[in-house]
Amino acid sequence: MAPTQAALYDGLAGELHLSWSEQELPERERTKHVHRLHPYLGKFVPQLVEALLGRYVRTGARVLDPFAGSGTTLVQCLESGHDAVGLDVAAFNCMLMRVKTARYDLFRLETEVRDLLGRLGASRERPAGYVREWFAPVAAAQLLHFRSLVDEYEHADAFRIVLARAARSARLTTHFDLDFPRVPQREPYWCHKHRRQCAPVQEAQKFLTRYLLDTLERLKTFHGVRARGPAAHVVHGDSSEVALEGSFGAIVTSPPYPGLIDYHEQHRYAYELLHLDDRRDRELGAAASGTSKRALEAYVDGMARVFRAQSRRLEPDAPVLIVVNDRRDLYPDVLARSGLRLVDRLERHVNRRTGRRSGEYFESILVCVREP
Numbered sequence: 001m002a003p004t005q006a007a008l009y010d011g012l013a014g015e016l017h018l019s020w021s022e023q024e025l026p027e028r029e030r031t032k033h034v035h036r037l038h039p040y041l042g043k044f045v046p047q048l049v050e051a052l053l054g055r056y057v058r059t060g061a062r063v064l065d066p067f068a069g070s071g072t073t074l075v076q077c078l079e080s081g082h083d084a085v086g087l088d089v090a091a092f093n094c095m096l097m098r099v100k101t102a103r104y105d106l107f108r109l110e111t112e113v114r115d116l117l118g119r120l121g122a123s124r125e126r127p128a129g130y131v132r133e134w135f136a137p138v139a140a141a142q143l144l145h146f147r148s149l150v151d152e153y154e155h156a157d158a159f160r161i162v163l164a165r166a167a168r169s170a171r172l173t174t175h176f177d178l179d180f181p182r183v184p185q186r187e188p189y190w191c192h193k194h195r196r197q198c199a200p201v202q203e204a205q206k207f208l209t210r211y212l213l214d215t216l217e218r219l220k221t222f223h224g225v226r227a228r229g230p231a232a233h234v235v236h237g238d239s240s241e242v243a244l245e246g247s248f249g250a251i252v253t254s255p256p257y258p259g260l261i262d263y264h265e266q267h268r269y270a271y272e273l274l275h276l277d278d279r280r281d282r283e284l285g286a287a288a289s290g291t292s293k294r295a296l297e298a299y300v301d302g303m304a305r306v307f308r309a310q311s312r313r314l315e316p317d318a319p320v321l322i323v324v325n326d327r328r329d330l331y332p333d334v335l336a337r338s339g340l341r342l343v344d345r346l347e348r349h350v351n352r353r354t355g356r357r358s359g360e361y362f363e364s365i366l367v368c369v370r371e372p
Contacts, residue, residue: 018051018348018365033075033222034100037215038165040070041179042261044254044323048348049076052252056319056367057082061249066239066310067284069263071097073252074232081227085248087239087310089283091276092164092267094236099158101232104219112153113216120205121145130272134184139170139204146208147273162215164270166207171269172200179266238282240305247315251307254323256284258299258330259291291328300330304337311340311370319343320368325350325361340368 030045049072057063061082065073068086074097077084086097122138123145131140143163150159173181176193184200191198235242256263264271264280271278280286284302289295311320320340324331335342344367351360 018048018346019350020045020047022351033218033225035070035072035075037100037218038070038096038161039168039178040096041263041266042254042256043070043072046072046076046079048323049073049252050080052321052365053077053080053082053250056321057250057252061315061318062246064244064248064251064310064313065253066251066306067253067255068097068234069093069254069256071100071232071234072254074101074234075222077252078226078230078232079222081230083230084232085235085244086232087235087237087242089236089238089279090263090267091236091279092270092274093263094234095157095274095276096161097232097234099161100222101234102158103231104155104223106220106223109155109158109219110216112155112159113212116146116149116153116159117209117212119149120208123148130268134171134173134269135167135204136170136172136200136202138202142204142208143167143170143273146204158215158219159212160274162208162211163273164267165211165215166204167269167273169207170201170204174198174200236277238279240302240309242309244310244313246313248313249315249318251310251314251318251320251322253321255303255306256286257325258296258328259286259289262286296328296330300333300337303330303334307334307338307340311338314370317369320366320370322366322368323363324366325363326366327361331364331366335366335368339371341371343367343369 025045025047032046035046053076059081063073063077063082063084065084066087068074068088070093071086074084074086078101088094122141125144127135127140127144135143143166146163150156150163153159168178171181172184172186174185174189175191175198186200188197188199262280264278264283270276284299289298346365346367347362348365349360350363
């Protein structure tokens with residue numbers, strides 16, 4: 001007989017509770033404050049980072065995440081009282097992290113949000129490329145008009161994230177497949193999400209309005225819970241090459257899995273609208289690379305280069321905490337090539353609770369230290 005979820009969780013990770021049911025940890029808590037400024041696939045839940053920081057990282061230690069993604073580690077470090085540095089090769093990820101972790105003059109930010117709300121409209125600019133293909137004419141005109149305004153504001157990057165989030169919602173795709181749309185959906189369709197006939201989105205202004213106000217409230221909420229002193233620094237670059245200053249008391253990270261998600265393609269609407277630097281050729285584990293023997297070897301080699309390069313900045317006996325679903329058993333080789341020694345391996349259960357991705361899986365927390 002299969003164990004109940006409660007019994008299963010009691011047996012995982014020893015005394016450290018790292019698995020949560022939907023009832024224990026509902027979506028609103030997993031996406032608290034700035035963690036929901038923009039949807040991001042593959043991120044680990046902030047409560048996991050919070051638990052790991054509390055258990056393994058000394059008070060006030062400076063923390064590094066060399067695969068910082070959407071910035072979960074950085075945000076939770078600021079909430080838990082740690083300075084943090086995040087590295088990522090994706091320009092959109094770095095912009096998102098900077099917006100999440102910046103300090104704001106909230107009165108000035110709200111003034112700009114209210115001003116922008118009063119200026120929403122439609123552009124006469126002719127859409128081209130991705131924008132023309134993936135958005136209805138009205139939606140494209142509204143997104144392009146918003147884009148034409150943001151440079152006028154002090155908080156331009158925050159508004160660029162609003163633009164990207166609205167663009168994601170306004171694409172010509174089905175409601176149930178916002179994560180992986182393949183071709184534009186131009187005709188009405190049977191919606192698996194709403195269990196009825198739906199039509200593709202035709203306009204973007206409702207999303208721009210909603211996300212401007214939502215972003216303001218989330219930044220306000222985070223302002224109220226973050227620690228006063230600590231700061232986060234975001235570096236856009238290849239983590240195997242970036243040379244950082246100073247030392248670190250821990251690495252806390254969740255690396256990309258091989259052949260699973262192409263994060264540049266996942267945020268293509270943002271790269272196209274915001275004219276961002278696309279470095280997908282440097283992305284480790286990109287879906288386009290596949291999972292052939294050669295691709296997996298390149299993944300192991302790339303991961304080892306990153307951990308070897310960045311662990312040099314660690315203080316003696318500082319922990320390296322790696323959250324990964326290593327179903328291909330690649331990480332013993334990664335750690336060996338990195339000069340890292342496995343101290344403990346904790347298992348946690350993960351509910352796949354978004355979109356049409358059903359089922360469940362397990363992932364490991366690899367607790368490591370650098371070999372002398």
